[in-house]
Amino acid sequence: MTTSDRQFDSQFDKVENLVHYPWIGCNYASAPKRVLIMGDSHYTVNDEGEFCPEEYDRCVTDKEYTRGIINCAIVNCAIEKGSWKFHTNLQKTFLDESDMDVEGFWNKIASYNFIQEPMKGTHEVPSLADYETAWKCLADVVQIIKPDVCIFVGLRNAKGINVLDETDVKYSIQTLDERISNSSPIRGELQFADGYQLPFYMIHHTSMGYSPQLWYDFLNKEIPEVVSFLDK
Numbered sequence: 001m002t003t004s005d006r007q008f009d010s011q012f013d014k015v016e017n018l019v020h021y022p023w024i025g026c027n028y029a030s031a032p033k034r035v036l037i038m039g040d041s042h043y044t045v046n047d048e049g050e051f052c053p054e055e056y057d058r059c060v061t062d063k064e065y066t067r068g069i070i071n072c073a074i075v076n077c078a079i080e081k082g083s084w085k086f087h088t089n090l091q092k093t094f095l096d097e098s099d100m101d102v103e104g105f106w107n108k109i110a111s112y113n114f115i116q117e118p119m120k121g122t123h124e125v126p127s128l129a130d131y132e133t134a135w136k137c138l139a140d141v142v143q144i145i146k147p148d149v150c151i152f153v154g155l156r157n158a159k160g161i162n163v164l165d166e167t168d169v170k171y172s173i174q175t176l177d178e179r180i181s182n183s184s185p186i187r188g189e190l191q192f193a194d195g196y197q198l199p200f201y202m203i204h205h206t207s208m209g210y211s212p213q214l215w216y217d218f219l220n221k222e223i224p225e226v227v228s229f230l231d232k
Contacts, residue, residue, distance in 0.1 A: 002074050002103050004067045005029060008144050015140040017133050019059075020066040022112035022141060031108055033229045036147035038138075039086065039113040040154040040205060042066070043122055051120040059118045066112050077102040085207040090153060092212035093219070094230040105230060110145055114138065114157050131160030139169050139190065142198055149226055150200040151219070157202060158186055168193045180204065180214050187222070199223075 005024040012021050020042075028034060042065065044056035059065050073087040077100075091102055114134045115126045126134075134157070142150065164171050173188035186202035201222060203215050220227045 002026070002071060002107060004070075011144045012141070015137055015144075017116055018137045018141065019063070019116040020112060021063050022110055022145070023067050023070045023106070024110050024145065025107040027107045028110050028145070031229070033149070033226050034145070034147040035109045035226055035230065036142065036145065036150040037090070037109055037111045038150060038152040038154075038157065039066075039111065040157065041115040041126060042069075042113055042118040043124075044118045044120060045122055049122045056118055056120065070106060070111065074103055074106055085210075086153065086205075089206035089210050089212050093206070093216050094227060096231060108230060110147060112141070114152065114154070125156075126159075128160055131157070132163035135161055135163050136167070139164065139167060139192075142190070143192060143196065146196065147198060149223055150198055152186075152200060152202040154205045155183055155186060155202050158188075161188075164190075178218075180218055181209055181211050185218055 003026070004021070005026050005028060007029065008024060009021055012018055025031075042059050044052055044059050046052045046055070062068070070087075073084060077088070077091070091100060091105060095101065095105055115130050116133055116137060117126065117130050119126070158173060161171060161173060170191040171188060172191075173186060176185050176187055178184060181204045183204040185204075188200050188202075190198040190200065192198075201219065203218070204210050206212075216227070
């Protein structure tokens, strides 16, 4: 079974308000392009979409929670069992459907969910404070794992970025003048005091009204070397 690389865990333990360890693919650290893919939120609900207190408690106490979900998605794909749209559409964005090396894809990348507080219902949305905490966590995490590019799955994650005005991290962000799946992609960059710069993109959430081909075309236009690397 594929497992996350744990070499950064002791540093993650020092990141304030980081609830879950990020998934770090076993080939991420040595990759020619380090790619961080950000999910949105964890939802602690049962199969009927209702709040599940036991799942919530497990989510907020298990630092391996995100890694377990990604492992489950990899296994489900390997045995051709149904998986979450978030993962299947994300994989279809970067991988040729005729020869999908799902395990190889996840081995190359780092990933975790941006919002640290789990949602208690399928229609619950994070608070502004949740987004502000998320941006501060991200600023600390990326200085540990140093990705070359970050791709956010979800356009609402731009909220709260101005909390970085309270830090020494500079940023730029713009909504692009094009429409894809009735959404406009977002491009930005984080700039750190030591000179490290992290370009990022925000795309439509992969679990609803999403076209893998259209978003592949967009990302391939913006970051062709990254897209090519992920599909090798």
